[in-house]
Amino acid sequence: MISQRTIDIIFETARVEEVVGDFVNLKRAGSSLKGLSPFGNEKTPSFVVSPAKQIWKDFSSGRGGNVVTFLMEVEQFTYPEALRWLAKRYNIEIEEDREYSFEQQQEEKERESLFIITEFAKKFFINQLNNSEEGNLIGLSYFKERGFSKEIIDRFELGYSPKQWDAFAEYALKNGYSKEIIEEAGLATFREDNKQYDKFRERVMFPIFSFSGRTLGFGGRILRNDVKAAKYLNSPENKIYHKSKTLYGLFQAKQEIIKSDQCFLVEGYTDVLSMHQAGIQNTVASSGTALTNEQIRLIKRLTENITVMYDGDNAGIKASFRGIDMILEQEMNVKVLLLPEGEDPDSFAKKHSSQEIENYIKENATDFIRFKVNVLLEEANNDPIKKAELIREIVKSISLIPNSIKQEVYIAETSKIMGIREEVLFKELAQLKNSGSKNSTSHITDKAREKKPEISIVTTNKEVLNIQLTIETEIIKLILQNGDLEVELKDENNELYKTTVIEEIISQFNENELTLSTPLYQKILEDVKVGLENNELRTGSYFSRSSDSEVVNLATEMMLEKYSLSENWTVKQGINIKKKEEFVHKDLFDVLLRFKIIYIDNFIKNLMDKTKNKDITQEELNDILKQIMHFTSLKKILNEHLNRVI
Template identity: 45%
Template structure:
């Protein structure tokens, strides 16, 4: 069964109307004007910047940027899924959660997944029970963990366990309890070949791998025998419920403290995480010996943008990890790195220190990732010019992926000093890499010089221009759609004829579709298409639709654009709206912004054809020159027309 959309809509609508009631269970709010104010639950602050707007049904923190509707709030504050939040709010507001019947295929997938989750839950309890209560488990598994210095409370906190030496002890016990061999095999708990069946983890100490909601979905097992032919650690294989590239060991136990401390410590192994917890530092997760993935980085980013990667003193291992960790910077994370003393790892290092001493050591020795990487590679390069050139290319490539220009600039300064290379040289190299990346990104969209294209199609294909060029106009149009899509533009008279009324949303839709224009910003484009697809649905209201949207990126942008009383932008000031209410000037503002966007697109095309003309002149290609000049004349006429429109009052 699943929750039907009608029930979801009722819960979202009710919780939006009662958002103050929802939030006040977690935050002390006091009324200020039409809104409510309190201290943000997502970051530490002394001056309240967390605002709840009951008439808009949204919340927004102007300190950390968190925002959304009541469902988003509950998901973030309690770290639960969308469905769990809907069920919890439904219970709170006495809304019966209506569930709908699944198709046979959906039922099969759902049943298989639930069966796999159930057998994993059974296995975790079995392993833990074996560790704590069986003679073999206590004498072998528990004694090993205690010899590693782990306290009993920490062993229980992480649900550690033991798998007996017997060939199929877990498998046989699971079958006795009516679990199917099919799901024991699918989860990787049992190895099955014809009539042969055996436990994958037999004779090992077990480390359950929990999902973000705390359910065991996979296991890691450490062998206790000295057998060189057998892997020291063995992990569950990929399955329907476990994807190692999407989870981090310890995230369930760490997520609350990561949010509270606004920082995540990343280590390598299971025992590193456990030892840090025992020392009193709980905002720590492990990659479990695998290279970092984008999904893992984004998992951390859900709770904090700040991450410190802690390495043991193994330079070879660190170098092997450098390329993968560039992804962290590419995702816009603030990265610091700390190298432990030679011969130490996070497990051993944390055992001799308490939380205060560990924090003090980390704060003193952690450094920014680029500086660390430069210093590490510089040792190998020494005075070899070829190696130094390779190092420079490596560092520049890393810097070029950083999305924030200010952060990128700071790293350029550091690298310039460390490598004794002028900043301009670094910027030139970054520029080349960025240009190459954009050319590859836009290659498929670029217009062909061999095929005649209408001016409207050329405008739509003007993706070679930087996305930031159109950001201001695109963002304004999306704000107009979210906030005013359902309102009519004020109709005015042209002589004796009255122009037919049109909504703001329909006008923007018509104007952009006529010229086959799309938003360069992917999120703006998604919102535009969602509006186009849903605007004719019965009862559609743009504000409600976007603020309540299940897509978090959509509802958060909508919340952000609606969470403040509109401050007039430079666009509005240019159009003479400085002293008038925005919603009384939509007939002027909306067409003006549309025309500004079109004008920028046309100017970008003209600039492109100017460059193409120079190339044709150098090649002495007369036919090509004539074709380009004719196109430019048409574009310049369109530019003049748009400029004239922008200089006059727009009539809709």
């Protein structure tokens, strides 16, 4: 058996659009990719791939799933065979379960504990920012003075760590977290003299998220100038947080990056916040570190186009050359945008509208060749030796590009700009190239085998559907599509309270001892309950990675709605359609009430059937009739809540 650790690495590394692209010619359609189904002959593309959700759906056959299930369908692989194929394609070492030692199991537990404590800390810092006097006066005031809106503060889940020496440490210990895990996460220090100190005290907090949205660590900015401390402090490296493998804002930016097929790379937290607030929401930051291959690969999962934004500082610009070369080496398209003197992305975004920023980008973003020429020609100062070095520097960058056609285009561009014959540049390129050519690991296999389409779980027949099945389907759809969404509801006293979709559904089902009649739906519901017990909200992205093909197909179908309006159509028609999330609280209230009504209907029906029993006594009959009256009255109350007339 392949270990769960390896399976997780495979799912984190493999890109569904790349693998599907080996078999299907995909073209961008909004934030998704579309192509002709590999499972049948069709003229109109109905095969959809979502890079953001890492799932696919073939609407012609009803099939769908993740990168593993695609290989199982198209190549008839078993689940382990598909995993091994992906491991080989992405050079991932397979770890077998029998090699999964006790120490490795403990390491996995520690990783999960770190995720839990960082999530706990994030909520603590958010609460301090919004609900404490100190947080309001210092933290919230700082963010507002910097011009950040409440929407941005909430979207990036910004927080505040109080001045008290051990506010978080004390709170975490009281809630059952061990000193060891608190210290491992870099949130506090515990001394032998029983004194404890919060690492981030008196700082505004910037949570750092993984690609999938899990809290990995924090960046904290101190607001006082009269202390000898670093302006910014980051969480230490640990089993879940690796600074070189994360990009600030990527989780919030990934949908817009896919939609625009472009990523803007800046340096700091506030650069990202200001750009997003100005409407440039496909912006991420390297958070002050030198750009790494791991960070570039994260962006490449979403787009091949990067524009690097610099504030015009010469030292920083020259240091960026290495990062640009690394981007080129990953076979990505890189442009550079220099901002006006004295401006950085934060200040520039605050002074200009979204349209003005977009116009500036269009007019001033330049390819890496012109960028290097403009920067280095000033140093060359008509010195022929320095000019020759400049040309070699540019050709060296071109040599890193794996695509030979792109190399030729850039050579022609360099020849034109520098006034050097192409033959001379190609000769220099040949000398710089590595002696061994890289072997491609991608291979297009034989034509996909045809397979009889499976019946879709969520049927679209014109037949009248069973009402209970329809309502149960809506409940599962809410869980898979919006399970982690926070909603505001009213209790029996008409008082507002906040919860998540999953927490409300599970609470209602537990309180009323409800179950779903559809076995697959009940199976998912039980899995969601287990997740909730472990402080995890299991939504569609979780179930789309299941080893159960039936579960994966259902999750995929519900996550990719066939009849949803395309973004392009909406824009062209000039129709302003509200996001579905805006209606979730009403849908949740409605579907739970309807389900309870159906549940009561079935209960009343069972009671009515009992009255037909010839052997029933008058006393038993009276008791049953009382129950029928009680549940009929309850049903009437629920219908009134739905504003229905009976």
